[in-house]
Amino acid sequence: MWALPRGELPDLVARSLDATVSEALANIERHSRARTVAIAVTVGESGLRLTVSDDGRGFPSGTTGRGLSAMKEYFAGIGGALTVNGVPGAGTTVSGTVPPGALAPPAVELPS
Template sequence: MRGGRSRSLAQALEEHLTEWAERTGTVVEIWALPGEDVPPRAARAVLATLDEALSNVERHSRANIVSVAVTLGGGGLRMTVSDDGVGFSGPAAGRGITAMRAHFADLGGTLTVNGVMGGGTTVTAAAPR
């Protein structure tokens, strides 16, 4: 978050997704954004994971639409990034996947990546409150 008064995670996500959509020409649907303050460490993990997920979409998926939801509730922080791209079969692997998992593991959370050939990819992350 920039110096002075920090932006909320919701504002940072909205700005980042708008810039990315304009740069790539990919439609972004924002399903949900956190309605309350997210601790800085968790906000950094979400933004870093989103960066990597969007980079994977750009490099590999050939998606037309990316949908994003980030929520914070009693059960903790949840993040979903889903695309309608080419998908994949088999286990998700690579440096980017490892980095995304590490961001959420540092929060005590988990991250999964599921692909369906011809049906897109979904990244789902969760961390306790």
């Protein structure tokens, strides 16, 4: 695991990332037979990027499931997007992005 961002993220973003990484790792444990797993979270001018990749058995394109759908929904819910790419015999990469505008902390409303 590397490249963890410094600084705060909005709570919903943090929780969505946590839920996505949990499901990705659960899939790796259950299905992948991987030897190596890499997790990266980076935040830069182009926004946030999460990558969880493994060198396991992969899966055929067209594979669907509740976990794969849930990860996409977590990212859609914070204004981002996520893809899951399995390559049979080679591994799987979960790749999510969130645009910079969705990472700004919510405006504080001052009491009048």
